[in-house]
Amino acid sequence: MWLAGHLRPGFMVKEPAVVAEGRWDSALGTLCLRACRVLRSGPTSLAVQEEDDCDIGMGFWFPADWTVRDRSIVAGALWNTSHGAAGAVSASSIDFDSNRGNFSDVEYRYTMVDEAKKRYYADVLRGHINKAKGPFPAANFTYHDFEFRFFMDNVTGGSELGEAHPVTIGSAMVYGDQLAADDSFSRHAAADMEDGLLAVSYDIHIRHLPPHVNLMRPNMTSAVAIEERLVTAEGVYDPNTGVLCMIGCQELSGSTTDCQILITVRFSSLDAKAKGHGRGVISSLRARTDPLFFARMDIVLFGMYAExxxxxxxxxxxxxxxxxxxxxxxxxxxxxxxxxxxxxxxxxxxxxxxxxxxxxxxxxxxxxxxxxxxxxxxxxxxxxxxxxxxxxxxxxxxxxxxxxxxxxxxxxxxxxxxxxxxxxxxxxxxxxxxxxxxxxxxxxxxxxxxxxxxxxxxxxxxxxxxxxxxxxxxxxxxxxxxxxxxxxxxxxxxxxxxxxxxxxxxxxxxxxxxxxxxxxxxxxxxxxxxxxxxxxxxxxxxxxxxxxxxxxxxxxxxxxxxxxxxxxxxxxxxxxxxxxxxxxxxxxxxxxxxxxxxxxxxxxxxxx
Structure with missing residues (x-):
């Protein structure tokens, strides 16, 4: 997605558009719509097509379950009413700035935690077991301590910044409204620990800036094109070592999704005297000959714990x-x-x-x-x-x-x-x-x-x-x-x-x-x-x-x-x-x- 600064472009009249009306079906929890195509009738005006062309059916609902591959805030389907439900096209939405506040009714299903555990014990733990010094955020800390921002320190052809926000910590849904998240988090606390590890899931937003542009010191006098991509991830967090190990998925062009991404983060201890919040690595689990392989990216975390x-x-x-x-x-x-x-x-x-x-x-x-x-x-x-x-x-x-x-x-x-x-x-x-x-x-x-x-x-x-x-x-x-x-x-x-x-x-x-x-x-x-x-x-x-x-x-x-x-x-x-x-x-x-x-x-x- 390309953004001008942080502003997303609004409605463009050159894009295909429809006008729809319908009703909310409370029994099914679905918004049912019938839509008509909109065409340009002049250089500066739009017009709705004939009634015979109002053959687009739409249905939208809020998914009750999330996974690492599907975290759609809104899901739905579009079809041609003249052909019934045949040929329906599914639709989903992942909105970076969702206005929906409460997701406490959404249940999250972990599907890649076992793979993340294997990676953690086999590769990550050996490299960090002797480095773990000092206390780290525990499972009963505020979920804000698990949020972090980072930047890439080895990027060429521009620069990259990122933000990582926890979606779930254990079985607690902490995404969305802060009050509801705090209540959910405080009720679950450390009850979801298994083998000393805590299951977590994240939304990670990464923004790529062109050369000579710095988002930390933006020039607000002109629009800047920023490429933003979303990586959804889930894995485990070890409070004893302060290490977060996750498997991530990134949607690529078309319908391709790459779920062979390893994300490891080592948080700084709570009493650390060094600047920063920790360091981490984003790497590909694919072979170098694979077209989806990408080079290792070192990240530097910045921010402060709530304490x-x-x-x-x-x-x-x-x-x-x-x-x-x-x-x-x-x-x-x-x-x-x-x-x-x-x-x-x-x-x-x-x-x-x-x-x-x-x-x-x-x-x-x-x-x-x-x-x-x-x-x-x-x-x-x-x-x-x-x-x-x-x-x-x-x-x-x-x-x-x-x-x-x-x-x-x-x-x-x-x-x-x-x-x-x-x-x-x-x-x-x-x-x-x-x-x-x-x-x-x-x-x-x-x-x-x-x-x-x-x-x-x-x-x-x-x-x-x-x-x-x-x-x-x-x-x-x-x-x-x-x-x-x-x-x-x-x-x-x-x-x-x-x-x-x-x-x-x-x-x-x-x-x-x-x-x-x-x-x-x-x-x-x-x-x-x-x-x-x-x-x-x-x-x-x-x-x-x-x-x-x-x-x-x-x-x-x-x-x-x-x-x-x-x-x-x-x-x-x-x-x-x-x-x-x-x-x-x-x-x-x-x-x-x-x-x-x-x-x-x-x-x-x-x-x-």
């Missing part, structure tokens, strides 16, 4: 609270610094304006990125846990306190600038300005070098990603934009926000001046260091999925990793300690003596 989803949601709630705290505390610390500056104008004049500008720009970055997201097409918001989805709560959480902190930072910058311009001692003001310029010459090249490296790495990664896009499906977060990469690198400048102040104090020839409130530099250092500590703790207890959903300590805000998590907090703490010593021992205490050019004021009053 992991619940844990992830709880973690995101906790991280949201931490994010609110971390964005509110800078407002408090900046307000305390403003009070400190008003009480001591001389200290305000000794504050580094470069440091204040860096902090102000740091608050502007998330506001700019949030505004950019407002103009992104809604078509990019196509699946949960992708880049844009976590940004929605983040934007709402960040915007107000970040805007307040930005305004307070501008006020603090205004106080420092005004105090320096209106200083009573012009020599001290000129000395502070000279030290500020020298500190700027130290810091500015570092900032520019960091920005240049970020741009170069972004361009290199973008080119490599563009080459990979045409070769395989990339499942994971969308690559960062230039703005996001720059904002992430700017996080390092914010981590070292005390560097301009420490450099300015070192170049200053004045004595000790408590320009910065301890609340401001100590509190700011703690706020910048906490994401690193949390990221190190999170890495030990949380297995990231292929599409991570970090709200706090996100790579979009800063650089994270083992080396960064150690180096950045240590560097920020070192700057805070240096500033503490400078404000008590003098800015140039590291040089062992005051710089030349400074004068010490002594009393000239004589004692009498």
């Amino acid at each position: 992991k989803v619940s844990e992830s949601i709880s973690r995101m709630d906790m991280e949201s609270v931490m994010l609110v705290i971390s964005t509110t505390l800078p407002c408090v610390f900046t307000a305390l610094q403003i009070l400190h500056a008003k009480r001591s104008p001389e200290a305000s004049a000794a504050t580094s304006t470069t440091m204040l500008v860096v902090l102000a720009l740091g608050y502007v970055a998330p506001l700019v990125i949030g505004s950019e997201a407002l103009f992104v097409s809604r078509g990019t918001e196509y699946t949960p846990f992708q880049r844009k989805v976590p940004y929605k709560p983040r934007q709402a959480i960040l915007r107000v306190p970040t805007l307040i902190a930005f305004v307070l930072q501008l006020r603090l910058l205004h106080l420092a600038w005004s105090a320096r311009r209106s200083a009573a001692d012009r020599s001290k003001a000129e000395t502070a300005a000279a030290a500020e310029r020298r500190a700027l010459w130290v810091c500015l090249p570092l900032y520019l070098l960091g920005g240049a490296l970020t741009v170069a790495l972004h361009v290199s990664n973008s080119r490599r990603a563009a080459r990979e896009e045409s070769l395989a499906v990339r499942v994971g977060p969308e690559p960062a934009t230039m703005w996001e990469d720059l904002a992430s690198s700017a996080g390092l400048a914010l981590d070292a926000f005390l560097l301009p102040q420490v450099a300015m104090n070192a170049f200053s020839s004045g004595g000790a001046a408590r320009a910065i409130s301890p609340w401001f530099y100590a509190g700011g250092t703690v706020v910048r260091g906490m994401p690193r500590v949390y990221n190190a703790i999170r890495a030990r207890g949380y297995a990231p999925s292929m599409t991570p959903s970090n709200v706090y300590a996100s790579p979009r805000d800063d650089r994270f990793g083992v080396a960064w998590d150690v180096a950045v907090p240590c560097g920020a703490a070192l700057l805070a300690v240096l500033l503490f010593l400078q404000q008590r021992l003098g800015g140039a205490f590291l040089f062992g003596s005051r710089r030349s050019g400074g004068y010490e004021m002594v009393s000239t009053q004589l004692e009498h």
Whole structure:
């Protein structure tokens, strides 16, 4: 079946069509119809043929039994009423998007479970018995844990994605309405285990994408032809090894059906630390010389178990609270610094304006990125846990306190600038300005070098990603934009926000001046260091999925990793300690003596 994106084409007037009417026979459970052919009577109009041509009889019903070969949602027959029931043509429907919700009255008959057991014991179990480590989904888990999505990692001439949905687990029909499926599943639970194996059946949808098209990041501006095929399968699942072994059937062109397909899937354990949901293989059981033989296809599963989803949601709630705290505390610390500056104008004049500008720009970055997201097409918001989805709560959480902190930072910058311009001692003001310029010459090249490296790495990664896009499906977060990469690198400048102040104090020839409130530099250092500590703790207890959903300590805000998590907090703490010593021992205490050019004021009053 060929689809335009996910949209199936509607009624085409060039196709043969009929107009039918009839009745529902409740005794037989059958819809009985009589139909008339429809012909084109003009370029843009249709007309029903003469009544004599209304000789098409139709009957449709809902099958009561399903098998791996026949899972028709609706079955029926068509015949010529003038010839009676002779020459009737059977009809069936397998609708990928069925609107029928409840299939609890349908009974499923397993016909290939014995063959799947033989394959599992003979071929599959030997290769997985030593790999089974950790707990796997058991028979009494939610049926959502048995659903999985996957992509092919060795496909040429395009890419393939797939979804596998359980139809039955044991004797429980879990296809269709979720409420009915949950009730059926909970009532049967693990009662259908036999020899430690659980019989299961699946519907597996596989979509083949043309080259240069990626369904995970679709271009919604143009229609895309996607080939979709359905594989029905049934087999056994071993909760001890987490291995699913099934025999599948695929309807080919015409009336040919290939039921010589072996599907093996190994789920990840519930406590797995690796990314992904597991791996699997789809292979043909036919000889290589058989026309229906196809090459082995390796699949990579992605998704999360229901338990992991619940844990992830709880973690995101906790991280949201931490994010609110971390964005509110800078407002408090900046307000305390403003009070400190008003009480001591001389200290305000000794504050580094470069440091204040860096902090102000740091608050502007998330506001700019949030505004950019407002103009992104809604078509990019196509699946949960992708880049844009976590940004929605983040934007709402960040915007107000970040805007307040930005305004307070501008006020603090205004106080420092005004105090320096209106200083009573012009020599001290000129000395502070000279030290500020020298500190700027130290810091500015570092900032520019960091920005240049970020741009170069972004361009290199973008080119490599563009080459990979045409070769395989990339499942994971969308690559960062230039703005996001720059904002992430700017996080390092914010981590070292005390560097301009420490450099300015070192170049200053004045004595000790408590320009910065301890609340401001100590509190700011703690706020910048906490994401690193949390990221190190999170890495030990949380297995990231292929599409991570970090709200706090996100790579979009800063650089994270083992080396960064150690180096950045240590560097920020070192700057805070240096500033503490400078404000008590003098800015140039590291040089062992005051710089030349400074004068010490002594009393000239004589004692009498």
